[in-house]
Amino acid sequence: NAGVTQTPKFQVLKTGQSMTLQCAQDMNHEYMSWYRQDPGMGLRLIHYSVGAGITDQGEVPNGYNVSRSTTEDFPLRLLSAAPSQTSVYFCASSLDGDEQFFGPGTRLTVL
Amino acid sequence: GNSVTQMEGPVTLSEEAFLTINCTYTATGYPSLFWYVQYPGEGLQLLLKATKADDKGSNKGFEATYRKETTSFHLEKGSVQVSDSAVYFCAPADTGRRALTFGSGTRLQVQP
Numbered sequence: 339n340a341g342v343t344q345t346p347k348f349q350v351l352k353t354g355q356s357m358t359l360q361c362a363q364d365m366n367h368e369y370m371s372w373y374r375q376d377p378g379m380g381l382r383l384i385h386y387s388v389g390a391g392i393t394d395q396g397e398v399p400n401g402y403n404v405s406r407s408t409t410e411d412f413p414l415r416l417l418s419a420a421p422s423q424t425s426v427y428f429c430a431s432s433l434d435g436d437e438q439f440f441g442p443g444t445r446l447t448v449l
Numbered sequence: 450g451n452s453v454t455q456m457e458g459p460v461t462l463s464e465e466a467f468l469t470i471n472c473t474y475t476a477t478g479y480p481s482l483f484w485y486v487q488y489p490g491e492g493l494q495l496l497l498k499a500t501k502a503d504d505k506g507s508n509k510g511f512e513a514t515y516r517k518e519t520t521s522f523h524l525e526k527g528s529v530q531v532s533d534s535a536v537y538f539c540a541p542a543d544t545g546r547r548a549l550t551f552g553s554g555t556r557l558q559v560q561p
Contacts (some may be wrong), residue, residue, distance in 0.1 A: 369547040378550035380453075380495075380538060388547055396546065397450075428492060435547030436481045436500070440493040 339364050342441035344429050348449045351419040359444050361429030367439070369432040370412040374398065374425040375443075381428060386444040387412055388435075419448045451476045455539050455552035462529055462559050470555045472513075472522040472539030480542040482506075482515055482522040482547065487536045496524075496537070529559045 345360045363370065371386040384394030385404040393404050402422060403415040412431075416423060426445050430438040456471045474482070475543045484496040484506070497506035502517035511526045522539055540549040 349490065371548040373551075375469070378553055380553040381549075382551070383548050386548045388544050394546070396548065417464045427536075430548070432547060435544070436542045437495060437498060438549055439495075440485075446543075 341365065342431050342439050344441035346444060349447050350360050351418060352449050353417050355417065356417050359427055361412045361414065361441060362410050363431040364410065365431060365433065366409060367431035367433050369435050370406065371430050372404065372414045373428045373430065373442065375426050381431055384414065394419060421448045424448045450541050451541050451550035452469050453539055453541065453550055453552035457557035460555060460557050462532055464559055465528045467476065468526040468529045470537055472523055473521045474541045474553060476541045478543050478544065479517060483540045484513055484524050485538045485540060518558060529532050530561055531559045534559045
């Protein structure tokens with residue numbers, strides 16, 4: 339099993355550009371989530387999904403969209419990137435909604 | 450919603466010293482509790498967990514006990530090594546969102 343995979347590992351965007359951060363898991367987990375990690379603030383929940391076709395907002399959803407068309411994939415879309423979205427993004431999945439398995443992260447810089 | 454308070458770092462210790470990282474939380478009900486570790490340049494790994502009151506989670510010499518009365522889950526290790534240098538996150542489960550609520554993290558630096 340590859341576990342949770344994320345692409346790309348690094349990305350630089352200009353303000354106003356859009357992009358999609360990819361996340362996939364091969365463990366048949368129902369629950370998936372996106373977090374952002376900023377210095378001194380731990381990880382904050384952006385969006386989460388409790389199954390295919392079901393998504394909801396976390397703590398910091400503004401500026402981000404998600405969809406969950408399959409159990410395996412949970413992409414995160416930035417519609418119009420802003421410097422405040424410079425961060426490290428982690429995707430996670432869970433079998434039971436408790437223990438989370440994390441991907442390696444995507445480091446995003448918005449200029 | 451949940452909230453987590455962790456002791457601020459960095460915590461700097463000499464090798465073989467005793468480690469305590471305090472964590473207290475507020476949550477609805479009695480969620481499972483986790484400690485995750487992030488080594489430099491890497492993602493998050495589960496270090497240990499406890500699923501009910503008075504449970505003790507342990508792994509790699511680290512321990513933490515689920516204290517319902519004080520809503521705490523302090524991390525301890527009897528003798529730290531240089532290889533333990535990392536950032537440690539306390540995280541109760543958010544049972545409504547099937548996700549985790551993270552503390553701000555505590556950076557541990559162990560000197561030889």
